[in-house]
Amino acid sequence: MSTSHPFLSRPVLPLFIDGKWVQARSGETFDCVNPSTGALLTKVARGGAEDIDAAVTAARKAFNGDWRKLKPLDRQNLMHKVLAAIEERFEELALLETLDMGAPIARTSTFRRWIQLAFRFYASQAVQPRGTVFANSVPGEFMSYSLKQPLGVVGAIIPWNGPLITQLWSICPSLATGCTLVLKPAEEAPLSALMMAEILTQAGVPPGVINVVPGPGPTAGSALAAHMDVDRVTFTGSTATGRRIVEASASNLKRVSVELGGKSPDIVFADANLDAAAVGAAMGCFNNTGQVCYAGTRLLVERSIYGTFIEKVAAAGRALRVGDSLDPSTQLGPLASRAQLDRVANYFDVARAEGARFVSGGDRVGGPLANGYFVTPTVLADVHNDMRIAREEVFGPVLAAIPFDTEEEAIRLANDTSYGLAGALWSRDVGRVHRVTSELRVGMAWANCYGVTDPSVPMAGTRSSGYGVKGGPFHIDEYLTAKTVWLNTQ
Template identity: 40%
Template sequence: MSNTDKFYINGEWLAPLPGSGELAVENPATEQQVATLAMGTALDVDRAVSAARAAFASYALQSVDERIALFERILAAYAERAEQMAVAISTEMGAPISFASAAQAACGQGHLMTTLAALKEFAFNRQLGRAEVVREPIGVCGFITPWNWPINQIACKVAPALAAGCTMVLKPSEIAPLSALVWAEVMDAAAVPAGVFNLVNGDGVNVGAALAGHPDVDMVSFTGSTRGGVAVAKAAADTVKRVAQELGGKSPNIIFADADLPSAAKQAVFSMMENTGQSCNAPSRLLVEQSVYDQVVALLAEAVAKVQVGDPAQPGRHIGPLSSRMQFDKVQGLIQVGIDEGARLLAGGTGRPEGFAQGYYCKPTIFVDANNSMTIAREEIFGPVLVVMPFADEAEAITLANDTPYGLAAYLQSSDPERQRRVARQLRAGMVRINGAGHDFTSPFGGYKQSGNGREWGEYGLEDFLETKAISGLS
């Protein structure tokens, strides 16, 4: 992998300033080092922010047509590197190569395309009474992105920021930095103006905090844990910059007795196990109506038996390892807590699956007969672990679903259209998916409560990167 020892600043690949360190990047399937990553400091952040600040004056004044042309160049450059992107994601965080290509890498193209469509239709100016209301770019943006869907979270921040006329500095996850370097190569190949997009690798303590608190950064957008989001917001508070956050989740999935039970049970398992359970919007709490509880539990056992664990380098529909030793240890610890607190193991448990002596592989695990006060029902596990509990009626289902500090997503399964609408409106979550429906790139992505603030994706993604100005008295 090229450029792991450099940062992309002001349109060039530059060596870190003195004082920067190094970090070994590991393949979680083999536990072997695959790259040595340069780790920046606050001085590197200063250099990148200065480049972004200098570029903002001219880039902010580019016309919509000029930005459209830029997006078309980026899309062409991304298409040329789609396979390279999928391999990078699979190598750095363990996504099976088929999934890395069809889902993970494809998100980059998806966000670029939908943002381009939104840009073509967006009303940056409107007349309101006697004033002309103008939507203008907020300025220099700092982006701190996670490892679990690395290019998805980069693209859904960078694309709308570019469309709005902002300049930016990206700090990707140090656990999964290779795909971000490919993204920077795409930006360079597309001739994004120098200083508009900048990348500095590093950790949260040294680079993330410096970026969030930098006085010349006008906005910081963070995706990660709720604890990390709190730290970013505190670092940003002194300069009163805008903060957008997409944080944790413990999303409920409600199965009512009138649902298509075989389909609902299968979806509950496979949607939870996707990406090895490492998705913030994963349906990790399964609430099942008491009258069909035993039937659904039996169907869950059938479904989970079909979930295969395998080498991410091989094509197929299996799931891969967890992203790192730290994540493996966390998930293993929480599985043991679930056992200790009295939830019944329907499948899985602690340890690696049979046949895996190395790699951070985890058994697909289902706990049943749980309750909403258990640690495994409260904390975001971020692994292939499903927690199942019964409910008596619709009112209790809604109460249990909302009894969480999070509010990112919710899922419900029912054949009754009136119930679908009634329950969906009462769920305190930013996204509700009914009977396995997908979430389009054009739909707003974000949550309530401690799952964050602001919305990403499509037209709604543009809003976070714009200021509103009223101009009165124009002749």
Template identity: 40%
Template structure:
């Protein structure tokens, strides 16, 4: 069993002093990977104090020096990609054939992109008779989710450090081991003590004290909408600025001239990425009613070809969800959908065959649903795709927008201009047209209950900057 210490404060590892023992289990087989005493309010206070002391010196460090240190850290993350991927396969369930990419190489690429963007960022400019300055907010708090823990560090902690903030990070206690590896890389890169601090504990014991600490100037959170609302409420008492990247129920809209052979498998892949544990997953497939049977036939054939199994097996396409609690939630959603009258196109409640005992496996499932059903409106965060038939382009747009969320989406058409016109009508923070590739430099964030603020590229830097006007 791996030995873990819950805090990294002022450049030193130490046990947590909270009252809750953190247990991290393997998504693959349910075995215990580690147990340790979690961080508590006292640890958070120490971390915030250390960050406050380190901030003046770090903020005064030249931008190019900060960027170079982040590039060094990115190289170390790159070298550890296989190790980090293997850890993520265990604690998140990410299939090993993609885990080093999304939990290692893409993280390093994003870190380098941040380093490049900060060197060209506008930190001061003349506006008429005024000099407008952009200065770091001071101590930033970052709270990350368990599904893509290191990518979230690359879009929260790294931009904050780049612009001169110091940071206290609280990762999800469900999957903290890759984050601990990331902090080891930061230390090896030579990051000064106190500049980045880590507290691994529960939301109640570590998260809430962090959000309400008076030394924190900005909070960035990725996770559920429910928790995001709680964080915003807590931060409001101190008038602390907040960035929220929350849930999603993103729609992939197939127009009547779409190439189904391309669009349908791509949407399925966009739904099942990381076993469906992706906030921007394409979990609603909106199709012309006249092409419904053809779409369902393609989906059923594609799902039948998927290898569901141990995430450590290179042949596995879909692994387990991350925890027993998440496994229970996904199955509850499926039971509710069947009770509501959803039609199973593929998959269902039965456990997959040939998977390791004790793991948190769910069969990839495709359901034909009505837009009003709960399964079509609530985030499942598992390998479940909802197919919705519509009778017109206008209805497709209306159904896509008829959601509490607005994080991502997709549009497919043989006519790129037509697809772009529909993309403009979707009330969501990101839309892929005909499979447009994810861009780490583009802004990422949501409309409505998917949150506010943006991450990625130069847009993510601005979340950690205050603006000052100097009258000359």
């Protein structure tokens, strides 16, 4: 498959502000690299605080105009038109995501279905009734009711591990409610957000409704989080950075939602379908080369099956084809950046120093893939829950297997973490499934499956995994503000 892409024909890919391509005020650029090869893809304008301010100004101007007043049916029709435009260029988007962050083309090619589901669900929300009439006991003839109106300007700081999908968690509800948007994609993977802005504008989304400013987190991201004219900021990324985003957002007490790190438990009981659980546990951790916030990276296995089961999981990992992301047969691509490769390699050293046993993996991939950022899927045994490898988020294909003896111990180990994004269990006992899912301190739990999501179903985190809802009708409410009206009818 060709590595050329029509969207990368410019010498420098600019920022997108107020419906126009513009260079960064500083004139600075950064390199965008193909993680499968380490080769330069393009140069991108490096946005800073001044560019963020220009984007927020454009977003506020668009919000104060006719955009927020668009009729519900017109808004729904526009979203259907945008979806049609995305589908027309979907192959370009999928290829760009593969080149930019390394997800295999076999994976990004499946995103069409998810994009359809997202746009159709949020378009349906655009025409839902909003507001409530309240009974009141005030003497006289008073009517009391509430309105739900678009919140305003939304700043979205999106991660590098899946930007094509992640950005839609902000784009779709903004279009459905009448908010305007400033996207700040990560420097490691900014391309799909820039192309998406072009597609939306060509489909009829007015200038200023979507603005895209790639740039460093400490400058562009911090400026967006602290901006006094941003009404809501949403962030997906590490817990440490999330804390700084929350602190910066206090400038004007803007609304915040943060989806942060995870060290999610995947619990396997002896009565489970072990063949299905082994494949599920492997993909629950190794999918997207382990670069998933809710990846099941702590495998808790009932002691009576511990040895045989982790061998099954390791075999499932070895069977996955690691290769160039453009090869249609590749199942696992590279890590998204050189920095992430170094991070994962360091955790291999940490695991060895702590005494973990490598059942499989633990190596960089050499040969024809040596210039890319590839590692082998890794299963670690003889792990205790107090080891760093069991407590810290690696964000790579590294699975730490921990034995347990009783249901109560499994629950205790699962909850013995600072995170709380997701968790899963495998068992044929329906009563046990209900008991354990009820006790897991997570925002999302799976039983006899892993990683199943749908844009119409809410997902959220707890504790150090953040707060705020994505998906489902609750998500729409985060883009609306409620206003109570009292009307004297006399």
